[in-house]
Amino acid sequence: MHFLTEALTFPPVQESSPEGLLAIGGDLSVERIVLAYQNGIFPWFEDGDPILWWSPLERMVLFPEEFKVSKSMRNIMNRGIFKVTFNTVFREVMLHCQTVKREGQYGTWISDEMIEAYCQLHHMGKAMSVEVWQNNELVGGLYGVDMHPVFCGESMFSRVSNASKVAFIALVNYIQEKDYTLLDCQIYNDHLQSLGCREIPREVFMSFLKS
Template sequence: MYYVTQKLYFPPVEEASYEGILAVGGDLSTERLLLAYRSGIFPWFEADEPILWWSPADRMVVNPHDYKVKKSLRNIINRDIFKITFNQNFEAVITNCQQIKRVGQNGTWITQDMINAYCKLHKQGFAQSVEVWQDDELVGGLYGVDLGIIFCGESMFSKVPNASKVAFVKLIEYLKENKYRLLDCQVHNDHLEKLGAFEISRDSFMRILEG
């Protein structure tokens, strides 16, 4: 299947490389980003690289309807030490995701161009954020692209223990309540696996996306 608009185009996802790279170049316009996500594709690149578009053979996901919250995390949520909001400060969330120090990473893939592009998506209703507050301070959160049936998670941050985990759980609860089919976490990492995400094939992901 080819994904085409009047001016924009991506190759079929089956043509992605072994690593998952499907295309190089283009821009981060709202139209191109929406075409990408709706086609099972996402951008991921370093600041000194051209824009790389990915559709990996295996996709890291969460099924909101099957998700079980660990008892220890549920206990933290029940203590009400955090206040949770949605879409109250998208720019602050994505900026914190850019600036937060991560173990094993020297830099960030969230460039200023990425921030500008996703803030535009948010203003048009296609990107959403979850904020975690403690004593009126933003201490954690996450953001992603909302396709209506699938929420494509992009990044999260935490300034205090468990803040991003709480945002993750609250997002899943929202997705379950509103009958989303999947939370797309894109690519495997150990942290996501510990949170309960698992891999499915690209073919399975595309069937759900095109459902």
Template sequence: MYFLFDNLYFPPVTEADEEGILAVGGDLSPERLKLAYSRGIFPWFNEGESILWWAPDPRMVLFLDELNVSKSMRNILNRNVFTVTFNTRFREVILNCQQILRDGQDGTWISDEIVESYCELHNQGIAKSVEVWQDEVLVGGLYGIDLGHIFCGESMFSKVSNASKVGFISLVNHLRKENYKLLDCQIYNPHLDSLGCREIDREEFMTILNSK
């Protein structure tokens, strides 16, 4: 495991351990974050602990044509229960992702420093958000890093049933129209699996990442 200091550097992703941890330490400056995502690396750690940088193998992704929309979700989308916008409330979205209560989690990995760093990346046009509205109230959304051919999803929240799914599906439809290659979902979870995401070898992911 590599220990980072002030220099902007990451070791090759092949040096990650079996869990997928590549490096420890460093900072969350926009410059380091941009370098990390461009190399297939992302931060994920508990608040108050050292920064952990991940490059897992396998990698959870969604190939956009493999999106799975259930019959009940198609009905919700067709009834226009929600309104979806893009990049209109980035700070509100990331703050909701930070504050939302999640089953099995006592805290959040989205520290105040992460909020400020990603908001700066949003100001630079790199971090982007999806907002889901119901009766003009923000009830769901997600944010991530836009690499131009891959969108790296970071976190999502939902205050009413299905709001985050609507945001996810809307994002995928947008990325498909813009000819993105895939949506990076980082690490397996059953919710993403139900939407059509699957695990691929890190080597395959890196080949796609580097084929701009």
């Protein structure tokens, strides 16, 4: 286990625990966050706890050409129920991701300090949001960190049925148009797998990140 100091460094990712935990501490300065993502590391911790930095042995990713869109979602997209925008209300998207209630989760890992840090990244052009609107109301969205040719998805929210799915589809379409290699989804879950995401070894992920 590594404890970070004020020095702007991280230990080699190969020194992470079997669960993927690499280091504890440090800060959420934009310089440290950018360095982390450049090296396949991301922060993930409960609000009020020390900052935890992760680099899992297996990385959940989506290759855009493997994306699976259900027939029902294609119908919803074609009906024009939702309007999609990019980077218009980044902070609001993060605030909704912070406060949305999730099954089996009692707190949030998106602290106020993290919101300020990622908003700074957004102003630098290093973070992006996708917003989904219905009747001029923000009903869904997602945000992530731009490490072209890899986009690192962070969190999403939905206030009405299918809104976050629309945001995800819009993101995948965007990264296909802009020639991104893959979408980083970090950690496995069944829903992501149903969309075409799969795990790849950390070393393979790092090779895409460094390309």
